[in-house]
Amino acid sequence: MQHKWLKTTEVEVASNKLSFYIETIEVNQLSPLAFFAAGEKKYKGERFFWQNREKTLTIVGLGQAIAFENRLGHQRFDEIEYQWKELTKNIVMEEQEPQPILFGGFTFDPENKESGEWDGFPQSYFTVATFQLIKQHEKTYVSIHLITDQQDSSNLFDELREERDRLIHAAQVKELKTYDKPEILSVHERNKEDYFQAVESVTNLIRNQEADKVVIARSLELEFKDSVSSPQAIYQIMNEQPESFLFGLERKNLLFFGATPERLVKVENQYAYSACVAGSIRRGTTAKEDKWLGEQLLSDSKNLIEHQYVVDMIESTFKKLCAQYKVPKRPKLLKIRDIQHLYTPVEGKLYQDASILQLVKHLHPTPALGGAPRSKALQMIREFEKMNRGLYAGPIGWMDADGNGEFVVAIRSAALIDNKAYLYAGGGIVADSNPMTEYEETLVKFRPMLRALGGQFNE
Ligand SMILES: C=C(O[C@H]1C=CC=C(C(=O)O)[C@@H]1O)C(=O)O
Ligand SMILES: [Mg+2]
Numbered sequence: 212m213q214h215k216w217l218k219t220t221e222v223e224v225a226s227n228k229l230s231f232y233i234e235t236i237e238v239n240q241l242s243p244l245a246f247f248a249a250g251e252k253k254y255k256g257e258r259f260f261w262q263n264r265e266k267t268l269t270i271v272g273l274g275q276a277i278a279f280e281n282r283l284g285h286q287r288f289d290e291i292e293y294q295w296k297e298l299t300k301n302i303v304m305e306e307q308e309p310q311p312i313l314f315g316g317f318t319f320d321p322e323n324k325e326s327g328e329w330d331g332f333p334q335s336y337f338t339v340a341t342f343q344l345i346k347q348h349e350k351t352y353v354s355i356h357l358i359t360d361q362q363d364s365s366n367l368f369d370e371l372r373e374e375r376d377r378l379i380h381a382a383q384v385k386e387l388k389t390y391d392k393p394e395i396l397s398v399h400e401r402n403k404e405d406y407f408q409a410v411e412s413v414t415n416l417i418r419n420q421e422a423d424k425v426v427i428a429r430s431l432e433l434e435f436k437d438s439v440s441s442p443q444a445i446y447q448i449m450n451e452q453p454e455s456f457l458f459g460l461e462r463k464n465l466l467f468f469g470a471t472p473e474r475l476v477k478v479e480n481q482y483a484y485s486a487c488v489a490g491s492i493r494r495g496t497t498a499k500e501d502k503w504l505g506e507q508l509l510s511d512s513k514n515l516i517e518h519q520y521v522v523d524m525i526e527s528t529f530k531k532l533c534a535q536y537k538v539p540k541r542p543k544l545l546k547i548r549d550i551q552h553l554y555t556p557v558e559g560k561l562y563q564d565a566s567i568l569q570l571v572k573h574l575h576p577t578p579a580l581g582g583a584p585r586s587k588a589l590q591m592i593r594e595f596e597k598m599n600r601g602l603y604a605g606p607i608g609w610m611d612a613d614g615n616g617e618f619v620v621a622i623r624s625a626a627l628i629d630n631k632a633y634l635y636a637g638g639g640i641v642a643d644s645n646p647m648t649e650y651e652e653t654l655v656k657f658r659p660m661l662r663a664l665g666g667q668f669n670e
Contacts, residue, residue: 216308220301224277224294227360231298232368235309235354238379242386243269244449246344246353247459248442249381250274259314259340260445260459261609263617264474268347270312270609272340273378276356279313280333284321287335288572291315298339298358299612309345309352313337316460316467316607316621319576319600320589328465328626328633329601336462342375353379390443392665394436401430401633402597409595410646416591417642424520425582425591427649428637430598431657433664435630441466444627447663454547455659456619458607467602469624470659472547475574475606477617478567483533483559485570487521488545488620489579489639490514490553493655505544505551513643518542518553520578520639524585525557528573533559549658567616571606579639580604580620601626603635625660634660 220231247260250273261270279294281287295313304310315337318329343354355371357364406429413425445459445468452470459468473488492508495501508514522538529536536559545554561570581604582588602621610616625634636656638649661667 216305218302222298222301222358224297229358229360230364231302232357232359232364233311233354234368234372235352238351238353241344241346241351241353241379241382243271243344243346244442244446245382245385245388246378247271247273247445248385248388249378250342251440251442255441256461256463257338258441258459258461259338260457260468261314262449262457264454264456264472266453269345270314271344272312272314272338272342274341276339276341276358279315279337280335282321282334284334287317287321288568291335291337292566292568295337295610295612302612304612309347309354310611310613311339311354311356312343312345312609312611313339314460314609316602317571317575317605318602319580319605320593322589323593323599325597325599327599328628329599332462332465332601336460341371342378390440390446392447393439393443395664395666396434396436398661398666399432399434401432403429405597407646407650409597410640410644410649412595413591413640414642414644414646417640422587422591423583424517424578424639424641425588426578426580426604426637426639427592427596428598428600428604428635429596429653431634431661433632433634433661433666435632435665438629439627439632439664441468441627444468444664448659451663452548452659455623458619458621460602460607464628466627467621467624468627469621470663471619471622471624472545472552473579473620473622475577475608475618475620476567476570478561478570479615481561481563483529483561483565483570485525485529485557485574487518487525487542487555487557487577487579488552489521490518490542491638491652491655492551494546494549494551501546501551505546508551508553509542509544513641514553515542516643517639517641518555520583522555522557524578524583525574528570529557529559532565532570532573533561535560550655566614567610567618571618575606576604577620580622580637582639600635604637623656623659625664632664634664
């Protein structure tokens with residue numbers, strides 16, 4: 212039996228009167244990736260994929276009921292929040308009913324003007340899907356969202372119902388489909404010399420007390436024999452990076468995807484959870500070596516300093532926005548497949564009017580991605596990093612109409628365009644940094660995405 216909810220809500224967006232129709236059904240076991248893949252022909256360029264680290268929540272979107280894009284610099288967070296509130300303010304949901312989700316991301320730095328693979332990409336890009344799948348606590352729901360100014364849209368809605376059934380059927384047929392790894396023709400380290408130069412210049416400026424910490428990143432360009440499809444790319448990270456948050460966001464012919472260990476902020480019923488993740492060392496090849504490396508990291512002053520700037524900044528943000536908050540005194544280790552990090556979780560109870568996007572606005576970029584002090588670090592990144600990060604190191608995630616949601620920091624990520632992929636990785640530069648060690652740290656950070664896309668470094 213299919214459990215069903217159906218509702219219509221009148222809304223007003225930018226002084227247009229619209230109706231927001233929602234129909235949700237519960238479906239038996241359905242693979243979220245197969246549902247994503249079922250949209251390959253019709254919705255390519257308008258899909259998203261999300262899975263939290265605990266694997267208790269997966270969200271897939273196909274098609275766009277509405278899209279919010281803007282290029283408003285620092286105002287971009289408030290604008291998205293305003294548009295989302297306007298769209299959802301009249302919606303009343305039942306307790307068990309899955310909510311419409313706003314999914315998307317903010318680019319790392321709206322002031323970056325370098326051209327490349329991110330040309331034409333807006334500074335904020337969010338959508339509500341026409342077909343939304345939510346898998347939570349072993350139950351799967353598929354919703355149709357239609358937002359329209361047409362008075363009589365019953366025909367249109369009937370067509371969407373047929374389309375939903377077609378998508379579900381196609382996903383059931385493809386349930387167990389597997390995908391090969393792509394075949395790589397070439398791996399090119401872009402602007403390698405510029406990267407070494409940037410690390411050196413920034414280290415000197417930090418030693419001259421022009422800043423405390425600056426994160427410098429670089430990128431790899433991969434060329435494949437054939438075009439790589441989005442389901443193929445997401446399939447590989449799902450198989451290989453189970454301990455991370457997984458995300459994929461399409462816009463036109465670009466898929467931005469990745470497997471990040473780093474939560475920026477999660478909000479659940481007025482409680483906020485963030486994480487300081489900075490300071491890195493590789494995994495050992497034996498349990499003994501791995502433990503030894505972890506202990507080295509926990510007592511290494513360069514990495515502890517790198518980490519502490521992040522803790523101080525996240526703590527000061529929680530102090531502003533929370534009635535109470537907790538920060539452990541010492542970092543722990545966060546171990547993922549290729550790398551271990553210093554990790555300090557932070558949590559707090561938000562003041563009534565503090566929303567998830569306000570937290571994102573204040574937290575981004577933390578010194579794990581930008582540096583300290585923030586504006587000095589951003590200036591240096593603009594001056595020395597010869598690339599455009601696009602969504603890399605930016606906040607990506609979802610929110611619902613109640614203000615609950617989760618944003619991660621989009622690292623360990625890549626932009627995929629047809630038969631090319633651009634992988635990104637960086638690291639925190641402090642006074643004690645050494646260019647070769649930082650370079651090697653980026654090699655470790657590239658490894659998960661490189662492996663997922665069929666490549667490896669010969670080390
Ligand atoms: C900037 C990245 O990682 C950040 C997150 C964890 C550890 C980091 C580090 O040790 O440098 C970075 O701050 C990246 O993976 O591209
Ligand atoms: Mg580091």
